[in-house]
Amino acid sequence: MEIIEPNSVTVAEQSHQDSFIQPTVYDPSTHTDVERIKVESEYLRGTITPSLKNPLTGAVADDDLMLIKFHGIYQQDDRDIRNERRKQKLEPLYSFMIRARVPGGVATAAQYLQMAELATQYSSGSLRLTTRQAFQWHGVFKRNLKTTIAGINKSMLDTIAACGDVNRNVMSNPLPETSAIHAEVYEWAQKISEHLLPQTKAYHEIWLDGEKVESSEVEPAKEGPQGQGFKEPIYGKTYLPRKFKTALAIPPYNDVDVFANDLGFIAIVENEQLVGFNVTVGGGMGSSHGDESTYPRVADVIGFCSLDQVLTVAENVVKVQRDFGNREVRKLARLKYTIDRLGLAGFKEKLFAYQGFELAEARAFEFKHNGDRYGWYQDEVGNWHLTLYIHSGRIADFDDKLLFTGLKEIAKVHQGEFRISPNQNLIISNVTRQTKPVIEALINRYGISIGEVESPVRKNSLACVAFPTCSLAMAEAERYLPSFIDKFEELLAKYDLSEQAINIRMTGCPNGCARPFLGEIGLVGKAPGKYNLYLGASHIGSRLNKLYRENINEAQILSELEPIIQDYANAKNEDEYFGDFVIRKGYIKAVQNGLDFHS
Incomplete structure (x- = not known):
């Protein structure tokens, strides 16, 4: 030994x-x-x-x-x-x-x-x-x-x-x-x-x-x-x-x-x-x-x-x-x-x-936000920062958006940084006043999104890679999430909730690469086309969600969610997030710590 x-x-x-x-x-x-x-x-x-x-x-x-x-x-x-x-x-x-x-x-x-x-x-x-x-x-x-x-x-x-x-x-x-x-x-x-x-x-x-x-x-x-x-x-x-x-x-x-x-x-x-x-x-x-x-x-x-x-x-x-x-x-x-x-x-x-020493008593703090701020933002010293929306962090050229090509062209003229956000987006950071119009023109030319047309729920979604490359994947995630959100957006629109931010986390297995157990709606792959549905996490990332339904397909997921979404539209408090609502209304119990996750 x-x-x-x-x-x-x-x-x-x-x-x-x-x-x-x-x-x-x-x-x-x-x-x-x-x-x-x-x-x-x-x-x-x-x-x-x-x-x-x-x-x-x-x-x-x-x-x-x-x-x-x-x-x-x-x-x-x-x-x-x-x-x-x-x-x-x-x-x-x-x-x-x-x-x-x-x-x-x-x-x-x-x-x-x-x-x-x-x-x-x-x-x-x-x-x-x-x-x-x-x-x-x-x-x-x-x-x-x-x-x-x-x-x-x-x-x-x-x-x-x-x-x-x-x-x-x-x-x-x-x-x-x-x-x-x-x-x-x-x-x-x-x-x-x-x-x-x-x-x-x-x-x-x-x-x-x-x-x-x-x-x-x-x-x-x-x-x-x-x-x-x-x-x-x-x-x-x-x-x-x-x-x-x-x-x-x-x-x-x-x-x-x-x-x-x-x-x-x-x-x-x-x-x-x-x-x-x-x-x-x-x-x-x-x-x-x-x-x-x-x-x-x-x-x-x-x-x-x-x-x-x-x-x-x-x-x-x-x-x-x-x-x-x-x-x-x-x-x-x-x-x-x-x-x-x-x-x-x-x-x-x-x-x-x-x-060799004890820590002092923790000091007061408060979190209010968990997502990214899209579009242009100017800091106190006058530099500009542009947050782009990139689905699941995949930088590639698509039929309508030449994201990979466009970002390479921007990199050739930009003198600042490219910052990766924890939500898989990219920030073109420290853009000077002189370079800003050049970058704006390239953004428009290559069809790169700055989060102006995507819904709040789409901008608050994450997915892991899953198929075809991850050996642990049991179900799709990155390739499937956009079509699932299409259907979920229809459900939100039906109840006048299109502008409501709800964070969705989807993974192909329970290993947690896209932090699915911190999603107000978590979808964790169980088998091809089947997911465990989790509800009730805090929108600011301070509380876990909990298993609501097990091993269900897309139609069943949407069917389970619709009455809750309808109730949310009718009975939510002002500025109440979806994760907090399902706890308050008793759809799911709050998870106080990990040891309560399965109870």
Whole structure:
């Protein structure tokens, strides 16, 4: 057996470890096979390099399927043609999804242009914006992986820790009203992202042939050859038990869905100055159909930290999860389950011992908004920002809208940033007065939407990728959501509710990539054409929804919703959101915490 490395244990951590439950011990007889793969990987190297060179298959070796996630890559295949290829005795048409790490979702126009060029040359010809403010490429063949990743790094972005059992892309509000505060909070998103990066040199060795390029990867450790004295200072040899997500929010906007994250920082602004953050822990959306030991959970607010404490708090929340997370049952390995197993008070006690101080009492805040603000907006220094509507984050050319082509042309003339919103939209940010009319002309020329014609419900909808590329999908999501909304809009119009904002979240499975359990209406795939219907989440992302009807098709979903929509039209209070209404009228019980989700 092998104990997870102490990772520069502080005096407070050592005292804690002597007084409480000891940190997890790696035991191959009880721990998941993923733990073995990480232990044997030589800090995320595995056999990725020979896998890439194997000409006999478009796939990588089985153990490397897990390891490539730490490098920002998932192996997929085209499920639309899987059966046909099987009949022809061919292996699945394997390709790879690559995800970039883009802290706070901010990229320069030059970086965006490079991302689009890579999509044209090596992937499906489209870019996808994720709900965690990152870029994704789908359909990259194995032979093009290294070239694509090298191209991403040349733009000073990278794919390190975009996936895998580590802290992933750190989210931040893309466009609050006060740009000075936003800039400061965004800087903290960058600092947290950099601080929590794995320090293994495996990424450079595998994808960049050991060469140091202009990118945001941390400098290699100086202890000597890795495997001979090298230690991951935060993660240890087995990294985290499961993925870890972090977000920063600036009230009154909760567009990052901060309560859906393992770790959250809610900005506290006093006298127009950022003074610190309220800290939240234990959010997560993943669940499993038919398994009540799994559940989504909204995070708890556990206190306030000053600015000089932020990185210490972030690091030690990760360390507590590293040492006490469940490594025997992977589906119970997220921080939310660690907290519920230890109890919130027990978790806080361990955290405060690890970091050497207690958090101050949480300060007052209020969220009022969860979505994006579309169209043009001018900030206090005179720059313009344009929020575009992009269905499910898919940037591609369509018959009536040349979105992919148009955005490339805009990137050629724009000198500011392209900011990805947590709602899968794109903000052309910091547009000068001189450039604004040029960009407006390009928007009109290529038919790019700025949210002027879409209904509020369409603009408040999210969907995951699902078919044809996601191996976990049980039902359609991205490809189906537009037609479902067409029918739902007809229902709203019937009862004079066309201007009512209702957020709909649709996913092809219960893993939660589009945060379906925070949708006022959540549709979670159960089988082709069948979904579980969830109702009752808070419109501002602070309360989970709950199962209302199980395994029903489109006609049944609309039939179940119509009498509730009719009642909502007739009996809702002024400014009452749909999620609050169904709780007040007793259609569904409010979920106070994740442990109530199945009750």
